[in-house]
Amino acid sequence: MRGRPSARVKVAPAPARPRGQAPLPDGAHPEGVLPDGAEPDGARPDRPTADDWAAAVAAVTELPEGARVLLVCHVNPDGDALGSMLGFGLGLRRMGRPLGELQATFPGPPVVPQPFRDLPGLDLLVPASAAMTDPDLLICFDAASESRLGELIDRLTRARVALVLDHHASNTRFGGIHLIDATAAATGVVAEQLLARLGVTLDAGIAECLYVALATDTGSFRFDMTTPAVHEMAARLIATGIKPGDISRRIFDNRPFGSVRLYGDVLSRARLEPAVAGGAGLVWTYATLADLTRHDQEPYVLEPLIDSVRCATEADVSCVVKQTGEGEWAVSMRSKGAVDVARVAVALGGGGHRLAAGFTGRGTEQDVIAAIRAELNAGPDGRDSGGRGADGRG
Numbered sequence: 001m002r003g004r005p006s007a008r009v010k011v012a013p014a015p016a017r018p019r020g021q022a023p024l025p026d027g028a029h030p031e032g033v034l035p036d037g038a039e040p041d042g043a044r045p046d047r048p049t050a051d052d053w054a055a056a057v058a059a060v061t062e063l064p065e066g067a068r069v070l071l072v073c074h075v076n077p078d079g080d081a082l083g084s085m086l087g088f089g090l091g092l093r094r095m096g097r098p099l100g101e102l103q104a105t106f107p108g109p110p111v112v113p114q115p116f117r118d119l120p121g122l123d124l125l126v127p128a129s130a131a132m133t134d135p136d137l138l139i140c141f142d143a144a145s146e147s148r149l150g151e152l153i154d155r156l157t158r159a160r161v162a163l164v165l166d167h168h169a170s171n172t173r174f175g176g177i178h179l180i181d182a183t184a185a186a187t188g189v190v191a192e193q194l195l196a197r198l199g200v201t202l203d204a205g206i207a208e209c210l211y212v213a214l215a216t217d218t219g220s221f222r223f224d225m226t227t228p229a230v231h232e233m234a235a236r237l238i239a240t241g242i243k244p245g246d247i248s249r250r251i252f253d254n255r256p257f258g259s260v261r262l263y264g265d266v267l268s269r270a271r272l273e274p275a276v277a278g279g280a281g282l283v284w285t286y287a288t289l290a291d292l293t294r295h296d297q298e299p300y301v302l303e304p305l306i307d308s309v310r311c312a313t314e315a316d317v318s319c320v321v322k323q324t325g326e327g328e329w330a331v332s333m334r335s336k337g338a339v340d341v342a343r344v345a346v347a348l349g350g351g352g353h354r355l356a357a358g359f360t361g362r363g364t365e366q367d368v369i370a371a372i373r374a375e376l377n378a379g380p381d382g383r384d385s386g387g388r389g390a391d392g393r394g
């Protein structure tokens, strides 16, 4: 088995530069809205350093002719995972480097969730079982830990170089080169900045993918991470000619009628527990495989369910428990700010952001809810008010 990429990458460290003066290719972005991700070493531990950017650029530009590149994203991919990965893949293609092979993949069933079946770059996708086993360069998108790569973990170990792009503060730095920006609204933001440094000019295909990444992880530009820089990036993307209205309809407002009836069943069993988490309050519901079967629906239709539950003003914490198998549940948690749900998710074996996190639950739905309730009540005074973090959906 080949060694870890960090030991094999030969990259001359770039001199530290003042913020905003990282070398950017001419014409990649208009003056005044340059991506601004580089920091002098040690200046911001939650953002990539100038050396990190230089190493990432070198990992791509120093690929030998015929090199084989594998792009991977996290299991059960969302708009940011797929959008950042495919957008970057299209950008690599646009660079016109003579690559031997370029593949994109994700662990688990090789089924693209229905809202993303029109994304540009889908032709890059291969099932995990068909993904190259020993890439020269592996690039990982939106995965906070290697456990999110499922059966693709072996590719990570065997890759000559592994580059990790992410925006989870909890990222375990499992690659060789890391571009992890915990201040970024989406991994798509990091991908756009790397493409700019590689001299790739945005086209409509790349832009649509990155727009999907940005729109999904900011909750359609509603969450706190929606900074001026996010809107500036959206402006750059829309300037390529993409149609935000069409894209939003396709990814957010495009589910079968049966899912509307399914939501009726599932929302009618929602429960409010005002005393949980020191009085911050918990609202929760659950959906079973039988619910899906009864309404002839696929699991993807349940992804936005948390948004219908978390609007309850009376609860700071919201939670949806979605059955994925016998005694197995995918749990989505959200906070309005008083409670750090990442702490709860990590304690229960998962991860995520302070205001949006998840984990895999075991047992009955009542067992899973009981574990969440207990963990929420076990926080500092049943309430956690510290820290700052991303609040994107994924």
Ligand code: AMP
Pocket (backbone or CB within 6 Å): 144, 306, 331, 332, 333, 349, 350, 351, 352, 353, 356, 357, 358, 359, 360, 392, 393, 394
């Ligand atoms: P979701 O509720 O699926 O939209 O996920 C919200 C956040 O929680 C995302 O940042 C995910 O990365 C994280 N997350 C969800 N499920 C898991 C899990 N099983 N393990 C680790 N992180 C998770």
Ligand code: MN
Pocket (backbone or CB within 6 Å): 074, 078, 080, 081, 142, 393, 394
């Ligand atoms: Mn994600």
Ligand code: MN
Pocket (backbone or CB within 6 Å): 080, 081, 142, 167, 185, 186, 187, 217, 392, 393, 394
């Ligand atoms: Mn994300």
